[in-house]
Amino acid sequence: WATAPTSGLLLNSVEAKGISQQVAELPLLAKSVEAMAEGLNAFMSIDMDVPVPRDAGGGYTHERHKKNGQAIYEAATLYQVTGEQRYADFAVALLLRYADLYPKIGPHPEHKHQAPGKLFWQILNDAVWLVYVIQGYDQLQDVLTPEQKELIARNLLNPYVKYLSVDSSETFNKVHNHGTWAAAAVGMTGLVLGNQEYVDIALKGSAKDGHSGFLKQIEALFSPDGYYTEGPYYQRYALMPFVVFARALDRVQPQWDIFKYRDGVLLKAIYACINLSYNNLFFPLNDAIKDKGLDTIELVYGVDIAYALTKDKGLLSVAANQQQVIVSGDGLLVAQAIAAQQQQPFDYSSMLFRDGANGDEGGVAVLRSDDAKSALVVKAAGQGMGHGHFDRLGWLYYDHGNEIVSDYGAARYLNVVTKRGGVYLPENNTWAKQSIAHNTLVVDERSHFNGKLGKASESSAKVSVFSDKLNAVSVVEANAYPGVSFERTMGLIQTALLDSPLVLDLMTIRSSTKHQYDLPLHYAGQLTYISEQPKVALNTMETLGKKHGYQHLWKKGWLPVNGSAAQVTWLKGNRFYSLNTLLPKDSQILFAELGANDPEFNLRRENALVLRQTGRKDTHFVSVLESHGEYNGVREYTKQPTSQVRGLEHHVDKDLSLVLVELDGGARIVVAKADSVDPDQQHTLAFNGKRYQWRGHLAIFEESSNDGK
Amino acid sequence: WATAPTSGLLLNSVEAKGISQQVAELPLLAKSVEAMAEGLNAFMSIDMDVPVPRDAGGGYTHERHKKNGQAIYEAATLYQVTGEQRYADFAVALLLRYADLYPKIGPHPEHKHQAPGKLFWQILNDAVWLVYVIQGYDQLQDVLTPEQKELIARNLLNPYVKYLSVDSSETFNKVHNHGTWAAAAVGMTGLVLGNQEYVDIALKGSAKDGHSGFLKQIEALFSPDGYYTEGPYYQRYALMPFVVFARALDRVQPQWDIFKYRDGVLLKAIYACINLSYNNLFFPLNDAIKDKGLDTIELVYGVDIAYALTKDKGLLSVAANQQQVIVSGDGLLVAQAIAAQQQQPFDYSSMLFRDGANGDEGGVAVLRSDDAKSALVVKAAGQGMGHGHFDRLGWLYYDHGNEIVSDYGAARYLNVVTKRGGVYLPENNTWAKQSIAHNTLVVDERSHFNGKLGKASESSAKVSVFSDKLNAVSVVEANAYPGVSFERTMGLIQTALLDSPLVLDLMTIRSSTKHQYDLPLHYAGQLTYISEQPKVALNTMETLGKKHGYQHLWKKGWLPVNGSAAQVTWLKGNRFYSLNTLLPKDSQILFAELGANDPEFNLRRENALVLRQTGRKDTHFVSVLESHGEYNGVREYTKQPTSQVRGLEHHVDKDLSLVLVELDGGARIVVAKADSVDPDQQHTLAFNGKRYQWRGHLAIFEESSNDGK
Numbered sequence A, B: 001w002a003t004a005p006t007s008g009l010l011l012n013s014v015e016a017k018g019i020s021q022q023v024a025e026l027p028l029l030a031k032s033v034e035a036m037a038e039g040l041n042a043f044m045s046i047d048m049d050v051p052v053p054r055d056a057g058g059g060y061t062h063e064r065h066k067k068n069g070q071a072i073y074e075a076a077t078l079y080q081v082t083g084e085q086r087y088a089d090f091a092v093a094l095l096l097r098y099a100d101l102y103p104k105i106g107p108h109p110e111h112k113h114q115a116p117g118k119l120f121w122q123i124l125n126d127a128v129w130l131v132y133v134i135q136g137y138d139q140l141q142d143v144l145t146p147e148q149k150e151l152i153a154r155n156l157l158n159p160y161v162k163y164l165s166v167d168s169s170e171t172f173n174k175v176h177n178h179g180t181w182a183a184a185a186v187g188m189t190g191l192v193l194g195n196q197e198y199v200d201i202a203l204k205g206s207a208k209d210g211h212s213g214f215l216k217q218i219e220a221l222f223s224p225d226g227y228y229t230e231g232p233y234y235q236r237y238a239l240m241p242f243v244v245f246a247r248a249l250d251r252v253q254p255q256w257d258i259f260k261y262r263d264g265v266l267l268k269a270i271y272a273c274i275n276l277s278y279n280n281l282f283f284p285l286n287d288a289i290k291d292k293g294l295d296t297i298e299l300v301y302g303v304d305i306a307y308a309l310t311k312d313k314g315l316l317s318v319a320a321n322q323q324q325v326i327v328s329g330d331g332l333l334v335a336q337a338i339a340a341q342q343q344q345p346f347d348y349s350s351m352l353f354r355d356g357a358n359g360d361e362g363g364v365a366v367l368r369s370d371d372a373k374s375a376l377v378v379k380a381a382g383q384g385m386g387h388g389h390f391d392r393l394g395w396l397y398y399d400h401g402n403e404i405v406s407d408y409g410a411a412r413y414l415n416v417v418t419k420r421g422g423v424y425l426p427e428n429n430t431w432a433k434q435s436i437a438h439n440t441l442v443v444d445e446r447s448h449f450n451g452k453l454g455k456a457s458e459s460s461a462k463v464s465v466f467s468d469k470l471n472a473v474s475v476v477e478a479n480a481y482p483g484v485s486f487e488r489t490m491g492l493i494q495t496a497l498l499d500s501p502l503v504l505d506l507m508t509i510r511s512s513t514k515h516q517y518d519l520p521l522h523y524a525g526q527l528t529y530i531s532e533q534p535k536v537a538l539n540t541m542e543t544l545g546k547k548h549g550y551q552h553l554w555k556k557g558w559l560p561v562n563g564s565a566a567q568v569t570w571l572k573g574n575r576f577y578s579l580n581t582l583l584p585k586d587s588q589i590l591f592a593e594l595g596a597n598d599p600e601f602n603l604r605r606e607n608a609l610v611l612r613q614t615g616r617k618d619t620h621f622v623s624v625l626e627s628h629g630e631y632n633g634v635r636e637y638t639k640q641p642t643s644q645v646r647g648l649e650h651h652v653d654k655d656l657s658l659v660l661v662e663l664d665g666g667a668r669i670v671v672a673k674a675d676s677v678d679p680d681q682q683h684t685l686a687f688n689g690k691r692y693q694w695r696g697h698l699a700i701f702e703e704s705s706n707d708g709k
Ligand SMILES: [Zn+2]
Pocket: A284, A285, A286, A287, A389, A391, A407, A408, A409, A432, A433, A438
């Protein structure tokens, strides 16, 4: 039985004993241990193999080394928590094989990148391998003989660290996700071997001057609110080495107080991941696989670690949904707390996540209803590097458990070899990244920045006002199109007049020259009502345009609108959604369906409305989206399948404006807006015999049906 | 507190007391009682109104009388199970209002049908009303004074029965669902009032000769297997008056032994409903709203009653999924059994449901895998009256929780007033009923029977062989097209060679003249692989044809196939599905998408493959559909995204044939078929140096990769 102390990176012998003794009473932990044992037992039943590295990613030696590294970690962990000697024997034997192999190999033969690994074609994979293996080695302290330890350190760990940090110093000192994995590997090895040099260079870079290394990466890669510029999908991925190394450091060398570093940004980054989700799925901003959510392994680490640090009971409900914990001290704490029924709902609330290392590159606003049933996401951030989409001032909307106004995410079938090997598909560039694929303004059928990454990376959108009190945000984009700037004010207006919040969408466009303005709305659901019969493509259908994503949209129908309000209702889940929109003379609502110019049938068949204004300079788009009613097919009733919005007006008077939403029965919601964002400035505007007075950029008034009569 | 005995139609005072005492410990019952109380309390909070009948269906007086009838039942029931006097007072007061109104009114002014009601425009609604109200009246025995009872019987119940059974004797004596409701209303009233005449005419018709009435309806409306010819969606609906009246009769006059009548067909009908479902949803044969399933109120009655009669613990798992029970004696039993954790999985197995009163009008075969994960449905039944679809020999396939090969169901948005008031849409006729909307043969782009109901109703398809041992069925249709007959053999082949059963689809067509044969396959999912690049509509798209449903399909792509096997794979849920099909020279696979000629955007966007053979007389379609692999987006792995079928051959030798399916690795599945359906006939066929010997119509052989080498 294990008694000798380990360094206890994420699991020490006291915790291991605790797991061993309590696992039967802790269902979540039991499930996690069993899953680990099941996978490992299967792996142990095949012959051990530590091949000379040969294959690129996906090939045999690549996959085998990955699995071997994972198995060393798992076997050593299972030895600690079950006491079964066969796990220790297996882990030791495999480790010794690596100690034998490592001195004999050079840089990987298949490398195509600047930074080859030795076991793998990319040094990134080598770093990840060591992060797992060093945790396994740590759990084997009491079974390894002094001679074995010396051998492993001499032949494997020390030269491995040297290869990562010295021979590959360029990657090691990069302020980039690959550098973080390298720092984690080197730093954690230092903690286990008691080699402070390794810890120091991991934290402060090869030169130990802090210009690179883990601390620098914490500063540079997250915004002050813990937002990662590529978006939540990649944030989840990037998070892993940060939280694993930080937690190990915190446990072994608490003097660094790493989770307080930079105002606690690592914890903020974990919370940001959770907050950037709905119904357990991440908001699919930028390149994102839409299946990904809070149950990914990276977030299992994140949540368990965050709970250990904060004891926030809201995290327990996230952990319970994950249906697994890490087999670690923190995982034990989480499983104990859940078994003791301490979990509480996670507190999802309206938040602004500023983007950029200094928080001055725009941001992503998340507006939620008090009951957490509705969420509105407004993106006004930086470009997000190569995985960024051209979607300045775009939005998403979720309600009653469903995606209602959506982003396509990435055009990619992850790991599906019949879809071009599982990589990003051509349609990721030709469709998914283009502005028309998003719920944002497209001018003259060209994407923001003409679809050029370099140009887009030079600037960010701007959040001019964020109010969690009003549940509203104003955002501005001035660079996406030469000579055109646009501002968008969006709100999730909670009012006793309606049983769901009303989405306000007010876009103001300024230009000195005439343009075609398209405002797409990608809706999920089935159309159930259009206020007038559109013209519809019956026997033949053509594309909406030729390029910038328009070539992928079929033009299903078009409805001319001439200076009036139009209404489009769709059904999603058991609920109806109505867009009420006000369009000037010579406008159109286009009905489009994705799927043209798609020779490999790569694109999903999704639907969009496109609000189009033609030949305009300055103009506005004014819409409200209402969630209403209920469709119940089982019990055979339908409630309120039509919008309760019966009138929509927009009144502009110089730098002040009103959006007036009249409901059935005559009550009104009035949104008053000043161009000024000064929170203290007083404004007064008279309209239709009423005076509206407010302070600051925005105000929301409710008028009962008797007001003003 | 209630002590006087009631007739106890579905609830007697002992049971009511049981509910009252145990409800706190029985969550399912508590939920059901609470739901009833919540709805009723809301209704009681508005002013009582018993208006003079005026409006047609959907109008105020119509809806109000419906709600009043329901409220009398609910208030009386809640009085019994809670002891709260206010419920009794309310029910009595409302009943007396009807006793006041009823003598004053004549036939409903809005009637447009031959059979007007008095409270409602259709007598059907009047009958339904009384079925509820008489149950309520029954629960009020101990609170009504003798004078009140006399008044209600004289002014309401007796004249109501007279109106249903004498004044409206044509409906009453109809062998039709409307007649069943009338019989139930009259018979249950007889049971409560102790009026045997009412019971007798309800059971045997006005003339008491058994040519009409409830017993006759039991004989005529269900097949010997309990199948209702309109299909499961309407079967569920039709079931209600049968089970409610039968159960009341069984409790009050058990001497009829009604649930044993005709070999227990009423119980078979309840079980048929359950068996004609997958993942709690009914197979959407004929006109069907696809949301409907085992949790509909009719099946709640059916399951609770069937459990009381059979104590089949498998029914408890269905009841648990329904999440409610009837507030009745049977509901109490179910709630007790579930609370005592007696529930077991319902035993879904392969079954044939013969159609027609005598069971000789074809049938619906349901083939399931042993693990119940897969289900294959083959329809070879009668037309199913006006709600029938032209889909002889069509099939459906479900796997791993999802619909994989689908039927559109009905083109209708039930109760959604913005969709033409919620009625069947024009596209129900132009698309949903047409043969091309189904997974069956279409000859020369015309629907079966040219889409004519009358002609189709004269015949049925035929089930020539059903084998639950082989999990296969052979079906034949000889009347759908003049001069063309087609036979289909389908199987859900379970083999240790594959981890999911293989769907076999072998169609043989005979005609002395040349035709175009289309075999559509409506698949759910995203295409991930096609064995050759099809031609694809890129910038413009046209319809597949002009009529019989073809006008609703866009022609997305087409792949010429010339006497070889082709493969199409799609992803649905976390699994891949591959159609492997063998097509002769000059064939095509068409890729189609629903949605053309749909000016109101009524149709869902669904996808189909159409296998097309042109200019052929006798021919075959030979396909196998494989469920394989796994897509896991959360944990980022994909297994087996390609079919394991690497070869498909069809060998015909006079009246014998072989389908040879070769798998990766060389193992083979061989299906041997004789034209003869004689189960005892011996057959021998040699092919490729091997001899296949079998007895009967069909046999399935497995050959390991070494066989024959
Ligand atoms: Zn996007």
